[in-house]
Amino acid sequence: MADSIGLTFFHGATPSRSLTVHWMLEEVGEPYELLLVDFLKEENRAPEYLAINPLGQVPAVLHDGALITETAAICCYLADAFPKANLAVPIGSSLRGPYLRWIFFATTCLEPLILEKIYDRSPLEFSMTGWLNPTNVLNVLAEAVKDRPFIVGDQFTAADLMVGSTLNWGMNIVGAMEPRAEFNEYCNRLEKRPARQRQLAKDSKQMSILGQ
Numbered sequence: 496m497a498d499s500i501g502l503t504f505f506h507g508a509t510p511s512r513s514l515t516v517h518w519m520l521e522e523v524g525e526p527y528e529l530l531l532v533d534f535l536k537e538e539n540r541a542p543e544y545l546a547i548n549p550l551g552q553v554p555a556v557l558h559d560g561a562l563i564t565e566t567a568a569i570c571c572y573l574a575d576a577f578p579k580a581n582l583a584v585p586i587g588s589s590l591r592g593p594y595l596r597w598i599f600f601a602t603t604c605l606e607p608l609i610l611e612k613i614y615d616r617s618p619l620e621f622s623m624t625g626w627l628n629p630t631n632v633l634n635v636l637a638e639a640v641k642d643r644p645f646i647v648g649d650q651f652t653a654a655d656l657m658v659g660s661t662l663n664w665g666m667n668i669v670g671a672m673e674p675r676a677e678f679n680e681y682c683n684r685l686e687k688r689p690a691r692q693r694q695l696a697k698d699s700k701q702m703s704i705l706g707q
């Protein structure tokens with residue numbers, strides 16, 4: 496691993512959630528070493544990789560000896576660790592709470608309702624699930640991104656990246672969400688970011704498997 500760089504990214508060789516972290520790293524703009532983990536060769540089940548993530552999953556990031564897994568945690572971590580990139584709302588700001596809210600909303604409310612749809616599972620009892628009524632979740636999110644460039648304040652943050660990436664996956668990649676004007680406009684704006692374009696170009700193999 497590249498000690499001189501200090502930042503190592505374990506990325507799926509086939510389409511995976513690590514596409515989101517790859518976009519985040521491009522936004523951060525610091526050098527990083529990218530190591531591909533090939534599920535087809537079961538590299539994620541090899542002891543070397545299980546020492547990185549015992550669940551055998553990507554993404555994972557190693558930064559100056561700190562090991563981070565979980566897409567949302569990695570994005571939060573990188574935004575805080577590299578403040579020059581201006582991707583976090585700092586602690587002390589009144590917008591820090593809303594910023595964290597939307598990052599976690601992406602993985603605890605939006606992602607599960609998309610997965611339920613993909614796997615055609617009946618929703619669990621409302622009181623047991625974090626995403627409650629899918630219609631309400633989508634309405635709340637649509638209101639948050641409607642007619643404004645960013646989900647929090649007046650700057651692009653890791654919250655936009657998490658929400659935008661999950662929406663894009665749900666609507667355009669797996670087609671598990673009805674297209675909706677508020678989401679289309681929001682995602683189209685985010686897609687134009689140079690860092691996103693760099694990530695898509697670098698991930699062209701994974702994106703072509705996804706049909707993009």
Ligand SMILES: N[C@@H](CCC(=O)N[C@@H](CS)C(=O)NCC(=O)O)C(=O)O
Pocket residue numbers: 507510511512513534539550551552553554564565566567602
């Ligand atoms: N909760 C984790 C989920 C990570 C995850 O499920 N990764 C999948 C790819 S999208 C994976 O590595 N699957 C390989 C396997 O489980 O064998 C996150 O948000 O990062």
